[in-house]
Amino acid sequence: MNKEKLRKYFQSVISMPDDKAFALTEDFEHFLLPRNTFLIEENKNIEKTYFLEIGYIRSFTLDNDGLEVTTNIYSAPCFVNDFSSFFKKLPAKQNFQTITNCEGWAMSLTNVEKYFHNSPEFREFGRLLVLNHYDLLNKRMLDMIKNSAENRYLNLLSEHPDIFQNVPLKIIASYLGITATSLSRIRKEIICS
Amino acid sequence: MNKEKLRKYFQSVISMPDDKAFALTEDFEHFLLPRNTFLIEENKNIEKTYFLEIGYIRSFTLDNDGLEVTTNIYSAPCFVNDFSSFFKKLPAKQNFQTITNCEGWAMSLTNVEKYFHNSPEFREFGRLLVLNHYDLLNKRMLDMIKNSAENRYLNLLSEHPDIFQNVPLKIIASYLGITATSLSRIRKEIICS
DNA sequence: CATTTAACTTGCCATTTGGCAAGAAATCAC
């Protein structure tokens, strides 16, 4: 397994010659994790940043009653991290856990800092990653406000049908802001209409 | 009225000598707006970025039923903008409106781009502003998950008591994710216990 | 392949939250 997809990902965010892409991805190390494995744990220090090449990962935290609430579902290819905590060098505010078996590339915080210091391209990449994730979080907030749970379900189904074949409905329900029970009823309602 | 607070704000985010701070704030222009004035309108292009020196501003959008949902309350001193749209040069995704009479400094997108191009300090400042707002949005999301409406109310009351003297409760309720009716009941419950 | 475990659906009922509207209180604007 080589780093071609990782390099392509870098080049899709900011254009750069192949040799630059090779240089920036040099210190990433391969990872292979079974499902239900934690990558990052709430309140613990973040050791690495992850590029997910195959698989599904979720972030979640615990609500008032100690129940898990899924805040995001990551489908490859993408970078996965608690970025605001990572760049502020603070403990993670959420848990990140594999949903399926996952495979990809990871780099230590120490190395990230090295590249951040030495490479303008890497800095720019990191900056755009933060901007993109900020934008996604904003969109998600507005989606929650503007659409009913049923519409959020239908939108996710049409935009990310693959998720429904790889992620349990109870996690999707939680991500949509409802219980598995309610999602089940919504699905029934849609089928019967 | 001079730009001292604006300069100090820059210097509080990244340290810089006074002359740099003077240079970076040179093209900001004073604004004075009565309450209920729109600074930014949803789906329209963002013309300026705002530094709020006096007053209160809110961002809001419309939900499924056309009702206004307040997504943020800004209290001076702070920068106010739909940053992710601003930096991506996309139309605003939300409305920004003064709650009280407001006063501060604004700079056009054209000038922002000029400074972004010419000044490493300004770039760094913008980057940190995005990171901070991303972090705040993240915190707000987790706050919504982890705390009951009553606790969110109590937290806001203890951390920003000034807001309760300057912002109508119906806007605060909306920001807390509940209706004015529910907030009224929560307040009653707290007083009676 | 067989066994165990996890996921999904469904009915019943309790709880929460919201909509509406009226009245009281506070604030605004002239």
Place this chain on the structure above:
DNA sequence: GTGATTTCTTGCCAAATGGCAAGTTAAATG
């Protein structure tokens, strides 16, 4: 200062959502 407007509270009722638990289906594991 006074009338007009907005804000806030409260009661009543409807609607939405969730908790629980049982039964069913699907998937993981060895």
